[in-house]
Amino acid sequence: MQFRHQHKHAYLLMAIQLIFLVLFGIFVRYHPDADAKYHPSFKHKDMGTEDKHGGSDAHPVTVTEGGGHHPTYGMFQDVHVMIFVGFGFLMTFLKRYGFGAVGNNFLVAAVAVQWAILVNGFFHMSGGFIEVSLGSLLGADFVAATVLISFGALLGKTTPTQLLILTMIEIPIFVINEVLGRSYLGAIDMGDSMFVHAFGAYFGLAVSRVLAREDASTEKEGSDKTSDTFAMVGTLFLWLYWPSFNAGAAPGEDQHRAIINTYLALTASCVSAFAISSLLDPDKKFDMVHIQNSTLAGGVAIGTSADLMAQPFGALLVGIIAGVVSVFGYYYLTPFLASRLRVHDTCGVHNLHGMPALIAGVVGAVYASMATEEVYGPSLYLIFPLRAPENGTAELTQMRKELPGLEPGLNRTGVTQAGYQLLALLVTMVVSITGGLLTGAILKMEMLNKLETDDLYEDACYWKLEEEEEVEEQPGKRESSGSLNAAVPMMVSSAKTKDEAPA
């Protein structure tokens, strides 16, 4: 069973990659900014100008966020590090699932970015082609983040095959929901808190609910000193580069403000997470689970309004609340969800992404309702494009004197905009939960076998392990340890150890 199953993912992987190859061959081309034919001159131009149109053609994330602006290469790299090092190591906290965490994160993200370039692209073809640019690559990273958040809720409980199927299904649903929210409802969400964090979290939790099993909590679902320290590598890089995630695609001043808001919200959630983590503990000790996760909640909670005039006070307040809510969530809600609602959440994505994203959506609506031209000046209509006067009105003509090239809007009021913000949040919840339940049903199909209890949170099932690792328990066997790095194809006899015992 295991065996037949394990066969599957290798072939599935190769098939997916070859299909991507064909689709890229048919549909994907360089964006003109990256095409040698359109080389404008000798003079050096930084990624910035080069990629000017990138954002606007490439995919929804930067379109709507960047309003035609583009990410800088540096900020793109920051986000790239968050996806592969940040998420990858954050999930290594499980003491026996380190390879599965950082390895599957690596694999899933590499599949997700390719699939995201295609799916995002299909919604924004240009002359029958998908034009790939730095903007597309950043957008693909955002999509990958969504899938990895869902993965966090399922960490250690799925087979690689299930993960791959989830990735292939979740991404189209994600893109549809984002297009709905941004293009149809005209909601803004600079840091993607609603479209990435809320969506990813509730999608993953819905899948987890469908795959619920009595034996989900085992002794292996714990950490040790080393695995918790590795997890801090992930936490810190996520925490440090989060301003690039929230501000990467914003223009000019907005980018500067989004950096400040995110930085401040993160410092506040860090401090409040430490405080509450200690307060709730009977021995008043800090809990690494909270330090690894809840310190980041501020980055999520400020996301939707990262570019709004929240002022430093607002950013700190949002950060404080997010840190507090997140730790309380780990303390009371996670166990409740697991026991009462049978929603088991390995990484606690509901506390790091789910609830803080709900806060973000509401905070975004509040600031949207309060946004006035007194505070924002003309840029109000750049940040909230649909608040601009309608086409052909005198107001628009008037405004264009200040903002040449301003696109006509729908003359929305702040309160109307706020309403649409909340509607987008609601739609995201409905789409992600429905999509998650559907996907869970698919992953539960008979043909896909599930993990045995003993394989939960356990690398041995899918990763070749040196016997070295067993030494702690069986010092005697040390001498027989083979040489992994001579890469001699060997039947690792660890297959005989209890970790491998077919359950």
Added chain:
Amino acid sequence: MQFRHQHKHAYLLMAIQLIFLVLFGIFVRYHPDADAKYHPSFKHKDMGTEDKHGGSDAHPVTVTEGGGHHPTYGMFQDVHVMIFVGFGFLMTFLKRYGFGAVGNNFLVAAVAVQWAILVNGFFHMSGGFIEVSLGSLLGADFVAATVLISFGALLGKTTPTQLLILTMIEIPIFVINEVLGRSYLGAIDMGDSMFVHAFGAYFGLAVSRVLAREDASTEKEGSDKTSDTFAMVGTLFLWLYWPSFNAGAAPGEDQHRAIINTYLALTASCVSAFAISSLLDPDKKFDMVHIQNSTLAGGVAIGTSADLMAQPFGALLVGIIAGVVSVFGYYYLTPFLASRLRVHDTCGVHNLHGMPALIAGVVGAVYASMATEEVYGPSLYLIFPLRAPENGTAELTQMRKELPGLEPGLNRTGVTQAGYQLLALLVTMVVSITGGLLTGAILKMEMLNKLETDDLYEDACYWKLEEEEEVEEQPGKRESSGSLNAAVPMMVSSAKTKDEAPA
């Protein structure tokens, strides 16, 4: 006692964060460059121009260093990584204090940056408000570095409460000393070797002296293979991004030169540290303590003169000397300080920051005394503003033909400037040591209880630990290991293990 005490830090933390919130609400606003109202136009402007005035208004560090120039976002992020990943992991070398190292570093830095924005800001209010910008955030990181250096001398020997009090006290003293040195004495210190490294080290050592205890050196004050490897993550990111620390706020060519000088000094101190580490060892082996710390000494030692015309030769020479002095310090001075002067220095900050910073101060004075218009051209008066001719003189008028907008100076000679450089170093020593002794006295107060011997360099006292960790010693108990990540509030029974035994 422990218990009552442990209560304290959680409440203290929450109180501090709420006070910050109120102060930010009253005093802190976005810098105009980050304020939507002043959005200049559609066209994208990179952080650079956006933040042009940031440096000059925000806080002393970038004012004086940047002379009105601003950090780029990329360099800011490099420094940000140094503070949280660099310092955090560098201190994880203790085999039983990894959480305390990276965790307390995270917490202290998050408190410090907020406090630094406020305190720096109070010295540079604009229209009754503190204007926050990318420049303020970078400046806050420099201040955090100072506190973390002091923390290094005390690593594993303080309670969180003591650390928080130290943070709150040290920062105002730091800012006063920097304003004294830069604004009143007109000393230059591009890499902050005097104002950050010397100050932080001697402040921390003074505190350590007051808190001196007979039982400071225990068996737990050691490293193991894994903890030493984690520490290398910190070392390498500090070593790699140090050029951003020394050059971040410098203008044009000066920035380019500061990068080259720092890079070369670091490579030289790396090589000389390896050489001396081996030479001094009876078995001629390398010592990870030296590799983790002394390889960085060159970055400190070149700091003050990072932007001066030291030439590659000078940068290498300074780096070589710093590496040699630092390793000798670990070998002979640290034990001497601990035994004779009762100054126990857990991380050896005196060898990584203290002595190299003294070298930096002297080297800076030497190069300042040698600086001539022949070598520097007109930019001499940009790098040493007080060497510019005095107001109303013909020389100033003449010079402004070459350097329009040049500020009048005091017509200082190179030797005079050198004298003030040394004076600033002396003042820094006096202020930091006095401030440290004072702070130590406060931290020693009865109401703050100190760590028991068994709690020194030990996570178990303040961090919830999986029993997993005890396995090495008690394999039998493994099965009873609870699930940390289900986050069920449980009384970790490890409280029963010897690590927890109330001393």
Added chain:
Amino acid sequence: MQFRHQHKHAYLLMAIQLIFLVLFGIFVRYHPDADAKYHPSFKHKDMGTEDKHGGSDAHPVTVTEGGGHHPTYGMFQDVHVMIFVGFGFLMTFLKRYGFGAVGNNFLVAAVAVQWAILVNGFFHMSGGFIEVSLGSLLGADFVAATVLISFGALLGKTTPTQLLILTMIEIPIFVINEVLGRSYLGAIDMGDSMFVHAFGAYFGLAVSRVLAREDASTEKEGSDKTSDTFAMVGTLFLWLYWPSFNAGAAPGEDQHRAIINTYLALTASCVSAFAISSLLDPDKKFDMVHIQNSTLAGGVAIGTSADLMAQPFGALLVGIIAGVVSVFGYYYLTPFLASRLRVHDTCGVHNLHGMPALIAGVVGAVYASMATEEVYGPSLYLIFPLRAPENGTAELTQMRKELPGLEPGLNRTGVTQAGYQLLALLVTMVVSITGGLLTGAILKMEMLNKLETDDLYEDACYWKLEEEEEVEEQPGKRESSGSLNAAVPMMVSSAKTKDEAPA
């Protein structure tokens, strides 16, 4: 013997550093762009413009790659991280050689960059001086990469002395080969796959062949869970920043395209490496060796044509092939080389660098032969300078209307250029293998004693270790563990353990 030997490397190191100091004093100066005297004005200029000429004067790597363009500081830092964190941690997979991996990597790289600045510089003196700039520093990192790749083949089997001698010899040979290939043969190689990866790999393998020993494979040549996880830190930073390695020195659009090509090739090699790793395993498990290394093969394989019009399809295809070939290499070729040809390759650099670099060279030739003005437009003559019309021809005059300042070329056809590409690859193979055999012979000399079998892949021989580390085997001795970090000069009694047995 050991002892006398271990003396050597400390003195050798100090001597090398002092010789570098003298040579820098005589020959090295700041590039004008970094010289205060040439400070152009007040206005801030980003590294970019500042360093405009840097590339063209500093050294072959950026000259030829950058065609007068310069690296940005951010991309330089990415590459810098790859060299010290990427390579350093990638090699920490050995369970008992973590210090030797990250430590020797640190030392060798720090020596290599200084030596590279000198040797590169000697080939491009300007007015009797070597002008150092950001361009030189990036170039030095590329050279260091070459040495570290060779080091990978020898990991755990050489003494520090042997490593240092190898570094001093390999670099001049590397520079000669690169000048031959770029300047004399006019080969292009944007990502340095031929000049860095192929050269480094085959040079190292040739050395390994000469130093071949029967006892090369020992039980210690294995990994454990922790060491494999540390290695992933290296893998991921290499994987993430590889686009900066391949695109760092490219101009405008070419840089944008090189980023896209590299990013796509890396994602494809990641997926195909996972797939094949599982397929080839009897239990269908993933093998960390492949995940750590073969996922990167795409970055090497696309290197030479990173800036060519490969289109996304081409980049993916190259990546897929590279990942497949690399894993097959680990599975079948590495054991074959070790057993039949007596070429032992500790890290499998032949699979990560060697074969993928051969693919890169061939792919580069293919795309070069296919390059037409229809596809590239005028920039064809910027990317392939020797395809430009010859001096004094009407075509050149004509073309200069479109590309003012275009340098005259040799009017090469695509096929001719392809031929020279293959010739450069061939020359690189011959030079690197010959150089490696020669170097190996020198390292084998009697005066340099070699490691005893028990010292292979073992830190204890050259690194001071806490007894803590021995605990696994001798729990009883724990209490006697000394304090490393009090840095008291002590005779670590671990000298008594078997690891230390004098050979």
